[in-house]
Amino acid sequence: MLWSKTFIPTLKETPQESESVSHQLMLRAGLIRMLMAGVYSYLPLGLKVLNNIQKIIRQEMQACGAAELLLPALQPRELWVKSGRDEVMGEVMIRFIDRRKRNVCLGPTHEEVITDLVKSQVSSYRQLPTVLYQIQTKFRDEIRPRFGVVRACEFIMKDAYSFDRDEAGLDKNYQAMHKAYHAIFKRCGLDFIGIEADSGVMGGSLSHEFMVPASSGEDIIWRCPKCKQAKPFKEDRKENCPECGTELAKTNTIEIGHIFKLGTKYSDTLGANFLDADGKLKPMIMGCYGIGVSRLVAAVIEQHHDDFGIVWPQEISPYRAIILPLDVTDEKIMGSARAMHEELSACGIEVLLDDRDERAGVKFKDADLLGITAQVIIGKEYVKQNNVELKVRRTQQKTIDKEEAVIAQLKRINDA
């Protein structure tokens, strides 16, 4: 991709509309722009990161046997009245009346819709378990949207739902999801904490939250600074670590995922029953599993940045590399840059070529700000010997090598 053909409006100065690091960097690096409080546009670079995260999620969901589908965001309010959550959701759910005078709402989550769907299509124990998921936009009229994409009124969520014949089946699916979540967050380069939690409005017996330590985090967790194995706590119990006695440390965190054992809460209220082998009608045993996909982007940046900008973890970097020809009027430099761009693109490796007629300093600053994992710098002196520089964003270390060698190295990194 050529820089001139995409849309990456970078900001030299920090916009005053933001206070958290991730929000500032997302604005400065041209990932997002605000339309109104809690509502954001994802620009090409932001969308690329989002897509990379979604790709990881899809792979791990598939690995644990979940099938992808897409449910409507526009829903009949009636379903929510039936489940009893029309009242529970209160002002958070956006409701309105359409031209046919139908009472509708924008889905803040999808337990009702999925249960209604599965109920109408599944009637036998032979069809269970069924595990479905979607990646979709949710609408929540938050009391106070903040930290940019971290608490937004319109955001992207991955939500999965399991339907089982019995508790044992639910246990199995719950464990599989728990494991998948670990895999997803690890691949996103996150340092995270799994913690047992309240089920809240979702209801049900057991739930786990996945928390990412970040200075701007809204949730506080207490954990032992010495032994990481020790169970973390959500409330201030003023206790010392049960393992080693050390005083617990306060950690600000962002919640990026939450999984629940719902049991029969929704199957009961919405009548999702199946006929079991013993000829008896029984309610399906449910679980639901959410990941805040757009919020994950912010969480990753909170953990992966330095004074110069974002430092993307390998797998979610919007591009594998950014090529920086330092003089676009120089035939040799541009020839080399284009050749590299073409060869890597031909191998399916996505690279960004900064073809802007800007001074070297501007390109260096922007490249560091964007945080793409590798930078290929092509300057006048090196290009004479067909050499280019490869800079690793994370370490800022540069190595000089032949063009072909750098291409080969980038291919190796991509395969890894």
Next chain:
RNA sequence: CGGGGCGUGGCUCAGUUUGGCUAGAGCGCUUGGUUUGGGACCAAGAGGUCGACAGUUCAAGUCUGUCCGCCCCGACCA
């Protein structure tokens, strides 16, 4: 919703305390020239209902009132 802060070209801000002539700066943008390895320099330009409405006044970016928007602290959550 309660508490605090802010609103002036695309971005960052000065000017508001103490009202006064055609509303400023830096960055960005356009044109020309000189530059060219860490956000260059010179020159000439374009770009503004000073958040909105109402009021006070000879005169309002500046004073008063109402409203709107955004940010931060609390309850909610992925």
